[in-house]
Amino acid sequence: MPLIYFFSLLPLPVLAVTAIVMYQRKQHLIYPIFWTYLIFQFVRESGEGIALQFSHKVFYYTYWSTSACSVIFSLLLLRNIFLTVLRGYSPLSQLRRYGYEAMLLACWLLALLVAFHNEHPRTVRQLIFDSHQAVSFTSVGMFVFVVGSSALLGIRWTSAICGIALGLGLFGTTDLVVYALLSHGHLLSNTVASWIQVLAYDCGIGIFALYFVPRREEVQVPAGLKPELLQWANEVRGSLSK
Amino acid sequence: MIPIVLLLLLVAGAAAAIARLLRRSMEQPSNLSELLDRLEPFNVACFRHIASDLDDEYLKKRLPGREYRILRWIRLRAIHAYYTCAFRNSSLLLSYAQSLSRASDPELSAFGQQLNSTAIQLRLALVRGIIGIFFCYFTPLAVPSWRQITQRYDQIGGHLKALCETHAPDLGVAVSDHFSS
Numbered sequence: 493m494p495l496i497y498f499f500s501l502l503p504l505p506v507l508a509v510t511a512i513v514m515y516q517r518k519q520h521l522i523y524p525i526f527w528t529y530l531i532f533q534f535v536r537e538s539g540e541g542i543a544l545q546f547s548h549k550v551f552y553y554t555y556w557s558t559s560a561c562s563v564i565f566s567l568l569l570l571r572n573i574f575l576t577v578l579r580g581y582s583p584l585s586q587l588r589r590y591g592y593e594a595m596l597l598a599c600w601l602l603a604l605l606v607a608f609h610n611e612h613p614r615t616v617r618q619l620i621f622d623s624h625q626a627v628s629f630t631s632v633g634m635f636v637f638v639v640g641s642s643a644l645l646g647i648r649w650t651s652a653i654c655g656i657a658l659g660l661g662l663f664g665t666t667d668l669v670v671y672a673l674l675s676h677g678h679l680l681s682n683t684v685a686s687w688i689q690v691l692a693y694d695c696g697i698g699i700f701a702l703y704f705v706p707r708r709e710e711v712q713v714p715a716g717l718k719p720e721l722l723q724w725a726n727e728v729r730g731s732l733s734k
Numbered sequence: 735m736i737p738i739v740l741l742l743l744l745v746a747g748a749a750a751a752i753a754r755l756l757r758r759s760m761e762q763p764s765n766l767s768e769l770l771d772r773l774e775p776f777n778v779a780c781f782r783h784i785a786s787d788l789d790d791e792y793l794k795k796r797l798p799g800r801e802y803r804i805l806r807w808i809r810l811r812a813i814h815a816y817y818t819c820a821f822r823n824s825s826l827l828l829s830y831a832q833s834l835s836r837a838s839d840p841e842l843s844a845f846g847q848q849l850n851s852t853a854i855q856l857r858l859a860l861v862r863g864i865i866g867i868f869f870c871y872f873t874p875l876a877v878p879s880w881r882q883i884t885q886r887y888d889q890i891g892g893h894l895k896a897l898c899e900t901h902a903p904d905l906g907v908a909v910s911d912h913f914s915s
Contacts (some may be wrong), residue, residue: 580835580847581854606737629741632748639751646825646857648762648832649755658755665748672741 500690501541503697507534510701519652519704525572526656529565530700536562556620563627566660567596570634573657577638577647584645591641592634599633600626607675621675628668635661655703659696666692762829766897769830770908774819778884778914781816784809785880813877814867820883821860827853827890842901849893856886887913 511530514520520527536558543554571592578588607626614622639657642649649657670688673680763769783789790809794802831853834846859882866878891913898906 580850582851583855583858602740606740609737629744632744636744636747636751639754640747643754644861645854646828647854648829654755658752661748661752661755665745665752668741668748669745676738 496686496690497541499694501537502694504534504537506697506701507537510697510704513705523652523656525565525569529569532561532565533697559624560627563631566631566664567634569656569660570631570638573653574638574641576653577642577649581645581647587641592638595637596630596634599630599637603627603629603633618675621671625668625671625675628664628671631664632661632668635664651703655699658703659699662692662696662699762833763826764833766830766894766902766905766909769826770905770912772826773823773912775912776816776819776823776887778887781813781880782884784816785813785877787876790876807871810867810870810877813880814864817860817864817867817883820856820887821864824853824857824860828857845893845897849890852886852889852893856883856890859883859886 507530511520511527511534514523514527514530539558540551540554543551574592575588578584581588603626606629607622635657639661666689670680670685674682674685763772790806793805797805828850831846831849835843835850837843837846859879863877863879863883866875869875870877891909894909894913895906898909
């Protein structure tokens with residue numbers, strides 16, 4: 493078995509463990525889209541492995557249809573992060589309601605412009621690379637928007653949300669770089685591109701596991717003053733003022 | 735050429751975002767005393783004086799053009815420094831407010847939400863102000879958003895003073911010192 497197959501199947505047990513741990517801790521109720529995404533990635537990886545055993549044609553259709561679903565999941569997850577972090581800020585309700593969709597539209601138009609700006613005739617292979625580049629561009633654009641807007645507004649993220657965004661950002665950025673290089677001539681060989689994508693995928697799944705499998709202490713909540721101490725302080729203040 | 739530049743910019747932005755997520759550098763004060771220690775001094779009265787349009791009008795009438803422009807440049811730089819300082823303080827205030835709003839005590843939680851709302855309004859005013867001040871360097875525009883900034887800063891001071899009265903009376907003086915208007 494070639495080494496690349498080993499590395500591409502490596503995330504399967506990690507995905508399974510992460511999903512099971514999340515289920516046991518009832519985190520699947522807190523992050524339902526992310527949990528479904530993990531299950532989807534598990535099914536995708538297994539499905540692609542099985543499809544490869546049948547024929548290249550089956551693998552081809554499985555790969556491209558699951559890739560499209562994966563991008564839709566990424567955009568949904570980023571939207572969910574955006575809505576979650578802006579929850580509770582009434583002055584930002586307009587941004588929360590329309591910001592993501594408006595930015596998605598702008599990113600999509602820009603991505604189409606970047607990918608299909610020149611009108612030279614394309615082979616099917618180039619068309620696939622350009623389309624994938626446009627999709628990755630949109631996904632990375634939304635990732636930068638979600639992280640950038642939170643950073644600008646000074647909103648702090650929980651470690652779980654950081655982990656989800658970090659993994660998605662890594663997948664998107666790697667895809668964007670690889671497909672941009674592939675579509676702009678022959679700057680990258682297919683073998684190197686496959687290796688980069690497989691290793692980045694492994695790292696991304698590793699990040700998800702790192703943020704969700706070990707127990708993490710979230711933000712320390714400042715403790716309020718004990719009532720008896722407060723009463724004592726008030727009494728001292730009262731006696732001093734007499 | 736433009737599409738390649740856009741691609742490179744986006745990849746650089748994504749790399750910066752990933753680095754930021756890895757660092758998770760936003761400071762998180764765990765109590766009011768720590769918050770007050772970390773806040774940078776921001777004198778609202780002085781800031782109001784520097785940013786005032788009336789003073790600017792007065793100087794414009796009295797001074798020769800070249801001297802006025804030099805003075806305006808210095809003034810804008812000082813205001814910019816104030817904005818930057820308030821921007822850093824607003825990060826800390828937001829972070830503290832977020833942790834308070836997760837407190838188990840309902841009173842503290844409600845206070846955290848109130849502080850959160852005011853701090854995010856301050857932050858928005860500061861974002862507008864910092865962008866606006868950049869244009870003031872090149873155009874004769876009035877200093878943007880300074881009234882909202884001083885107003886929000888005073889409001890935050892008021893909120894923290896109210897918190898001190900009920901939960902940390904010994905810190906009242908420190909809060910008054912920092913948020914004196």
